[in-house]
Amino acid sequence: MRATRVFALGMVAALVFGACAGASAPGGTTKVRLQLQWVAQSQFAGYYAAAAKGYYKDVGLDVEIKQGGPDIVPQQVVASDGAEFGIAWVPKMLASREAGADLVNIAQVFQRSGTLEVSFKAKNITKPEDWKSKKVGTWGFGNEPELYAAMRKAGIDPNKASDVTIVKQPFDMSLLLNDQVDAAQAMIYNEYAQVLEQKNPKTGQLYQPEELNVIDFNAVGTAMLQDHIFVRDSWLKKSGNEDIATKFLQASFKGWVFCRDNQTECVDIVLKAGTTLGKGHMTWQLNEINALIWPSPNGIGQVDKAAWDQTASISTTYEVLKSKPSDAAYRNDLAKKAADALKSSGADVVGASYKKAKVAVTAGGN
């Protein structure tokens, strides 16, 4: 009861504060918070760039970027009013929604999935069917549906020990490098590069992409939508907040456009934001992240209906969700308005000509 009262008081305070902030809007700035789903790294470069280049300030926002980690669930933070905006993978947000959190996807920043299942050539794993009777790694933490869906598609039951041995792997590639798993889950912008940044003890050289077999879930057809921006629906419905959200998206998109067109400068911004990872690794990561965003055929932030339906249908088929999520779980209008505003100022919000650059891998990612 006490907690509810404190919560209610908090809500009143927030309302009063919100009203005051609204009243002092001309010249003043509105404070909002963004909860990332992981530590500072190029995966969130656009937001750091928007803050560093003053794009948020230009639209009257003072954005506090909160770092995440394995123990932070952004949906929980946003649902309990610890932040206005959150970043998460779509299936995780949908699961939270089903559990009663009134969250809504307002911008699908990543158009493609960045998840891979990586193995050494010697294991001869080139397609999902080859995982049969092998030791296959996944992080868990809600990152497994793409893998499990691919397995079931190939006739392998991930819950049957006679079909496959699922190994929960830590957030590094030690198990693959020590030969404790036959295949390991890797994000193309992170762990995959971590393997390439290691020296092969046999050759004394860095591991080469030619030494690895990569299964890309986009190609398998079980990819699911990943990084998107979500808010509380009840927050969004309050007068003035749609405008704040649109401004936030506009500035964030501008940050992403900047990071596409100025990769070196953008990496420097990420490094200054307090990442613990090296410059080489962050450069690799930004290049790959850009490839997940660009091109955005319908403009940055738009949910592609086909990709959404695939995510939803895999989520329900493989019991991430009990029932099919409603289409109210996402909306495209705010992102469209934000992208249009950006476009009219001359920015390219589609990035049709974007091509991945060749980034040289550095030892240890330094």
Place this chain on the structure above:
Amino acid sequence: MSRRLRQYLPAAAIFVCVLAGWELVVRAFSVKQFLLPAPSAIVGALLEHRDELGAAAASTLYEAVGGFAIGGVAAIAVALATARWTTARSALMPFAIAANSVPIIAFAPIMNNWFGVLNPLSKMMVVAVLVFFPIMINTVRGLTLVDPASLELMRSYAASELGILLRLRIPNSLPFVLTALKVSATLALIGAIVAEYFGGAQSVLGQYIITEAAFFRFANAWAAVVVASAASIAFFVIILALERLAIPWHASARSPDA
């Protein structure tokens, strides 16, 4: 029997009241299940997923008991050596203290690399290190903290060191050892679950909690917590029974409020 009943009644009453109050608060204020699931939802999850939870609990308990046995045997062996030879004490004690100071988060990944992430031994070793120190320290204390008068008596009968150990030191140490074992029993389960967080087999309580929490199915996660607590209590009760068998003469086994 009625005395027994009176003894357990307050605990049972509090248990029921807390559960009822919890359920009531969750329902009355329609608390979202991702903040706090109702006890009824947790029981429902427990029943619905009993097979998975049972399998997971069995694996986790296996790791906990195995690690407990390894750590316990090692701790008692070291304690016997240090109680017998002062050189051994000064030589081994710093390492025992150092082992106790190793944080699990640093230790668990190393054990995974040494013993193999899928090998339950990697989790057992984490548990063993965790339970080693309390058992060893208490055993040393029990072996050395003997009544000087008893020791003089033994010596006046020209008893050998072995005789003193078997007839005086070990019986004297039993209450200390068993207290340490009781503390370590619950520690073992915590150690096993934390070690599971660093990767390994899928069907264990630690991974079950991670997965369910990641998908916001907190009733399931809480059900796993309930199972872990139950396993922990069962382990504790077994040691307690062992204590009554081993030292029926001790005050702690006789007094009703032990």
